[in-house]
Amino acid sequence: MRLKCQKKIYTNFKAMANRNLSSAKNARNDEFYTQFHDIEKEIAAYLEYSPDVFRGKTILCPCDDPYESNFFKYFALKFNEFGLKKLIATCYAGSPIANRELSLFPDENEENKTTRNPHKIEITDNDGVRNLYDVELLLANDRNHLTRLKGDGDFRSNEIKKLRDEADIIITNPPFSLFREFLAWLVEANKQFLIIGNMNAITYKEVFPLIKENKMWLGRGFNAGNAFFSTPLVKEYAEGVYNPDTGLVKFRNCCWFTNLDHGRRHQPLQLMSIKNNLRYNKKLKGKEFYDRYDNYDAIEVPFTEMIPNDYDGIMAVPVSFLDKYNPDQFEILGITQRNDDPYKIKKYTKADYPNANDLNARGVIIVEGKPKSMYARVLIKKK
Numbered sequence: 001m002r003l004k005c006q007k008k009i010y011t012n013f014k015a016m017a018n019r020n021l022s023s024a025k026n027a028r029n030d031e032f033y034t035q036f037h038d039i040e041k042e043i044a045a046y047l048e049y050s051p052d053v054f055r056g057k058t059i060l061c062p063c064d065d066p067y068e069s070n071f072f073k074y075f076a077l078k079f080n081e082f083g084l085k086k087l088i089a090t091c092y093a094g095s096p097i098a099n100r101e102l103s104l105f106p107d108e109n110e111e112n113k114t115t116r117n118p119h120k121i122e123i124t125d126n127d128g129v130r131n132l133y134d135v136e137l138l139l140a141n142d143r144n145h146l147t148r149l150k151g152d153g154d155f156r157s158n159e160i161k162k163l164r165d166e167a168d169i170i171i172t173n174p175p176f177s178l179f180r181e182f183l184a185w186l187v188e189a190n191k192q193f194l195i196i197g198n199m200n201a202i203t204y205k206e207v208f209p210l211i212k213e214n215k216m217w218l219g220r221g222f223n224a225g226n227a228f229f230s231t232p233l234v235k236e237y238a239e240g241v242y243n244p245d246t247g248l249v250k251f252r253n254c255c256w257f258t259n260l261d262h263g264r265r266h267q268p269l270q271l272m273s274i275k276n277n278l279r280y281n282k283k284l285k286g287k288e289f290y291d292r293y294d295n296y297d298a299i300e301v302p303f304t305e306m307i308p309n310d311y312d313g314i315m316a317v318p319v320s321f322l323d324k325y326n327p328d329q330f331e332i333l334g335i336t337q338r339n340d341d342p343y344k345i346k347k348y349t350k351a352d353y354p355n356a357n358d359l360n361a362r363g364v365i366i367v368e369g370k371p372k373s374m375y376a377r378v379l380i381k382k383k
């Protein structure tokens with residue numbers, strides 16, 4: 001019975017891959033699927049810190065077709081080991097793979113397949129599931145349910161909001177195009193979460209305040225911020241972005257955003273006395289000390305490893321510092337991308353510089369008498 005099930009599912013997975021290719025032209029640009037080992041590695045960080053983090057919890061994966069999503073597969077496999085109470089995954093009607101995998105409902109056939117509603121899967125028991133092809137076995141268990149959604153599975157719908165409210169932790173890679181909305185949707189319900197996003201999101205006005213107030217932080221992360229996702233989309237990518245052999249697309253600057261605690265946040269960053277360090281003095285190009293901002297009461301620290309241990313004022317550090325941020329060691333004060341930042345000490349007018357508006361939206365350093373606007377910097381202070 002088990003072998004027959006597995007064979008059927010494997011055949012359907014192969015058929016699905018072919019259908020994905022033909023449906024790809026119609027797909028939206030949100031179809032990038034997270035790899036199993038990236039999820040496994042990230043989750044390990046939370047388990048190392050708190051082995052019972054998922055015990056008795058209901059997890060919702062709200063952008064996750066159970067047959068495609070490795071989030072669903074990972075938590076279904078680990079259901080008993082983690083002591084989960086319930087796992088729910090829902091898929092979205094807009095997904096080019098939704099409903100194309102298996103005939104799961106008795107009234108479905110080849111003709112009406114594409115018009116079917118997306119579904120929701122609820123797992124309360126993973127008895128007997130030992131590998132990724134056992135999704136059908138999960139469903140054979142009376143305690144698990146696969147049901148059609150009434151609507152289109154949009155996370156903003158009341159139907160999915162109810163599931164959000166029922167869940168303790170929401171874990172997924174949400175649609176890239178709706179990141180802001182998705183985060184607001186999590187925050188309004190005051191949920192624990194772990195989601196994938198782009199590092200650039202840190203500077204968004206809806207996102208940075210959460211980081212500043214320690215209501216959200218970065219997770220363990222991908223290797224050097226490079227993440228690889230599989231995609232059913234067949235389109236032109238710049239060289240080196242898509243690997244046709246693996247079917248994986250490379251994204252740079254990817255990170256995990258979460259409000260689940262993990263160990264790295266509590267490791268102190270090693271600091272050094274810069275004045276006595278010749279290697280870093282070279283980076284300062286013979287200057288006596290760090291550049292000082294013209295419009296912020298802060299010094300410019302060009303690399304995280306150059307944060308001095310002997311400076312008590314405000315330091316403007318690269319956004320990537322947040323990867324190493326320990327809230328017991330530093331306080332986050334602001335970000336230089338804000339017009340209304342309380343740490344801004346100067347506002348330029350057109351009489352000062354014709355590009356005053358641009359300069360006012362950035363941190364500015366005066367180089368050889370001319371204003372140089374800098375990349376976004378996080379303003380921090382030692383605790």
Ligand SMILES: C[S@@+](CC[C@H](N)C(=O)[O-])C[C@H]1O[C@@H](n2cnc3c(N)ncnc32)[C@H](O)[C@@H]1O
Pocket residue numbers: 030031032033034062063064065068069070071091092094095096153154155156172173174175176178
């Ligand atoms: C970046 S993909 C990630 C898929 C899956 N979570 C994973 O990590 O493999 C985002 C998914 O969200 C789905 N999606 C797009 N808009 C959505 C919406 N409004 N509500 C729910 N899901 C949506 C897309 O169809 C897509 O499958």
